[in-house]
Amino acid sequence: MSTIALFYLFLPAFISNAAPVLVKxxxxxxxxxxxxxxxxxxxxxxWRGLLSGILFGVLVSLLQYALREAGVFAAITLLHSTPMxxxxxxxxxxxxxxxxxxxxxxxxxxxxxxxxxxxPVWDGIDYMVGALVCLSPLYVPDVTGVxxxxxxxxxxxLVSNIFSYVVGWKDVWY
Numbered sequence: 503m504s505t506i507a508l509f510y511l512f513l514p515a516f517i518s519n520a521a522p523v524l525v526k527x528x529x530x531x532x533x534x535x536x537x538x539x540x541x542x543x544x545x546x547x548x549w550r551g552l553l554s555g556i557l558f559g560v561l562v563s564l565l566q567y568a569l570r571e572a573g574v575f576a577a578i579t580l581l582h583s584t585p586m587x588x589x590x591x592x593x594x595x596x597x598x599x600x601x602x603x604x605x606x607x608x609x610x611x612x613x614x615x616x617x618x619x620x621x622p623v624w625d626g627i628d629y630m631v632g633a634l635v636c637l638s639p640l641y642v643p644d645v646t647g648v649x650x651x652x653x654x655x656x657x658x659x660l661v662s663n664i665f666s667y668v669v670g671w672k673d674v675w676y
Contacts, residue, residue, distance in 0.1 A: 507578035508647050515633035518559035518596030522551030543607040544617035559596020563588045594636040602632020620676045626656025
């Protein structure tokens with residue numbers, strides 16, 4: 503599989519990881535701003551972030567299906583043979599990305615890190631590990647693909663975090 507096809511397949515994971523920051527200040531979603539479990543994950547992991555991340559991931563996956571059907575990006579599109587398969591792929595990738603991030607937050611709580619504090623290296627890898635694990639019943643990239651995703655995920659995360667900080671969507675750059 504080409505690198506472009508691999509990143510295109512995992513696009514819902516990248517988008518779902520960024521979605522909670524994008525909807526942070528949407529007034530209609532404020533009632534969902536409750537933490538999922540403060541003791542386990544801290545106050546920053548909310549139902550709004552989880553649900554919006556999954557929704558964005560599924561919508562991106564359905565868009566990938568629609569583009570494939572229209573003949574756009576068909577050569578690099580995997581696992582989007584039917585709308586239901588696209589929903590499943592989008593759900594697995596986005597839930598996996600958010601679950602990986604939540605597990606990392608739980609580990610940080612046990613280690614005594616304050617909410618919002620970075621855990622070097624792992625902060626950028628957590629969501630991709632979760633996405634890879636959750637998608638594994640449907641697809642497992644080769645070793646090179648896994649390593650590429652694990653190496654590039656922190657870079658994508660860092661760039662999006664710096665952008666979010668610069669435009670005022672996040673309070674910290676990491």
